[in-house]
Amino acid sequence: MNNELNDFFEVDIATLNPTNKLYYFNPYMIEASSNIVAILKDKEFYKIVLDETIFYPEGGGQPSDRGEIEEIPVFDVKEKDGIVYHYVNELPKNSKVKSKIDFNRRFDFMQQHSGEHALSGVILKLFGGANKGFHIGEQFVTIDINIKDMTEEMLIEAENETNRYIFENQKVDQIVTDTEGLKAYPIRKEITAEEDIRVVSMGEADCCACCGTHVRNLGEVGIIKIIKAESYKGMTRISFLCGYRALNDYKEKNDIIKSLKKELSSEESMILTKVQKQREDISALKxxxxxxxxxxxxxxxxxxxxxxxxxxxxxxxxxxxxxxxxxxxxxxxxxxxxxxxxxxxxxxxxxxxxxxxxxxxxxxxxxxxxxxxxxxxxxxxxxxxxxxxxxxxxxxxxxxxx
Ligand SMILES: [Zn+2]
The missing domain is CATH 3.10.310.40 (Diaminopimelate Epimerase; Chain A, domain 1)
Known part of the structure; x- marks a missing residue:
């Protein structure tokens, strides 16, 4: 190993300044040059600390970024006490490093996260339901709303209203403030932090404190589509898709419809009738x-x-x-x-x-x-x-x- 890097293993983490989080200044930054300030050895891998980073660590319901440091894959990113740790299996040669994030993955999370804020804000405004849980999964995004059994009509209204704000391209502002400054904002959820509070304000759609990364304008969310709603611990768990996820879902469903049209030699509007007829025929044949x-x-x-x-x-x-x-x-x-x-x-x-x-x-x-x-x-x-x-x-x- 390069001797230059040896010293970084000796650094006392408690003496370090918090990592400068470039993803807050510009969530669209894909590449950056930074300096290694500490390295920790953990089992088979290393945790690199940089003076500043474009890598978003896991937090607030948003998964961590992936990418590379000097072309070495970063397989996880975590934050503790303001310090961001980049998980790698090998070390770069020098302490000055170029890093790059997987922006497709990041932008997907930005679309889902901003869409989630807008939908949660709309549901609170329309029905007084508060968001009690948020998760960006591999397939769906889910939120848990503290209303027992939301009806189909409520979900349609919430989806339409959220999409209206998206199509209006409401501006998304991210402000850093303290307890005093926070009083100026109609935030959706109470928070306990006293300083460095990040407020994400989405025009008429929503206003909420959040540590995640967001789009600049709601139009970038593209569209929001609720896929299903189910009972969960006395609440309603809503699964939905935003942006490219919603587009891909539309493509998949359109392909299924195309195959069904061919299979049944039917117009789209007649598919259901034809399937029902076939079921009746099968039952009679049986x-x-x-x-x-x-x-x-x-x-x-x-x-x-x-x-x-x-x-x-x-x-x-x-x-x-x-x-x-x-x-x-x-x-x-x-x-x-x-x-x-x-x-x-x-x-x-x-x-x-x-x-x-x-x-x-x-x-x-x-x-x-x-x-x-x-x-x-x-x-x-x-x-x-x-x-x-x-x-x-x-x-x-x-x-x-x-
Ligand atoms: Zn958030």
Whole structure:
């Protein structure tokens, strides 16, 4: 290792000034030159402290940035007592470093975070519901509003109103103030800090203290779309998407609609009607085929002689027919075992106390790659291949006969 960097391992963190947070002065800054001021070794990795940084650390519901320092990937960023730590697996060569953030990831978080503020502000104004939790997930952004079971109408109104502010491109101001200065702002949530309070003001949409990074104008959020709402600890958890996430969701859903149109040879407006019609058709066909299966089962059963045990493996009738055959044969037999290689399934039923079908299935079915089970007197199973069902059937037969 370069000797120059050795000294940074000796630095007492308590003597350092807080890291200068460039992402607050300009959240659009993608690259910067900074100086290493301390290095900590932690297990297999290093934590680098810079005099100033463009990397946003995890906090306030917003995940940390990713990027690189001298082309070395930064895999996590955390802040403690005003000092920002950049997590890397190797060290750069010199103490003066160039860093770069993954701006696509950052801008996504800015869109989601600013959209979240606007939606929360609107819900408070419209319905008096306060935001009690916020999370930017991989897929959705969620907020927990302290209103039990918000209705569909409330959600639509909140979404429309938030989008109106976004389309109006309301300006987003970020102000640093103290407890006294804070009195001038109609902030949405009480806060405990006394100085260096960051206020994010979004025109008529919202005003809230926040340590995250935000867009300059609400128009950059693009659009906000609520995806679902569910009950959560007596509140309503709302999942939504902003900006590119909403656009990508629209693209995916549009692709699904396009495929459905092709699959159903239908206009978009007729898709639902066509699917409903198909469901009705399937239901009618099922009823019809059940009648045919019962007739078939009756005919097949006529040619099967009464016996203590009846066991047959079929290659021309499906499992649903077997179930009908089984119930007829039970009138002239104590144990009925029927299998089919049409859909590789087996059903077994017995009135004989000496046999425990459920136990046999449980102990043996997995070694034949099958699934299933049952009780002492009745069990069913299914298999991937013809060979497996035949082998399992043979094994069960040898058990019953013995
Ligand atoms: Zn915030």
């Amino acid at each position: 009823k019809q085929s059940d009648i045919i299966r019962k007739d078939l089962a009756k005919n097949i059963s006529l040619n099967i002689k009464a016996d203590e045990t009846i066991a047959i493996i079929f290659d021309d009738v499906d499992f649903l027919t077997l179930v009908h055959i089984e119930s007829i044969l039970l009138e002239k037999s104590n144990t009925v075992i029927l299998a089919t290689t049409v859909d590789n399934k087996i059903t077994a039923v017995t009135k004989n106390d000496a046999i425990n079908l459920g136990q046999f299935f449980k102990e043996n079915i997995k070694s034949y790659n099958g699934k299933g089970g049952g009780s002492k007197d009745k069990a069913q199973g299914s298999f991937e291949t013809k060979e497996e069902i035949i082998a399992f059937y043979t094994s069960l037969m040898s058990k019953i006969v013995n």
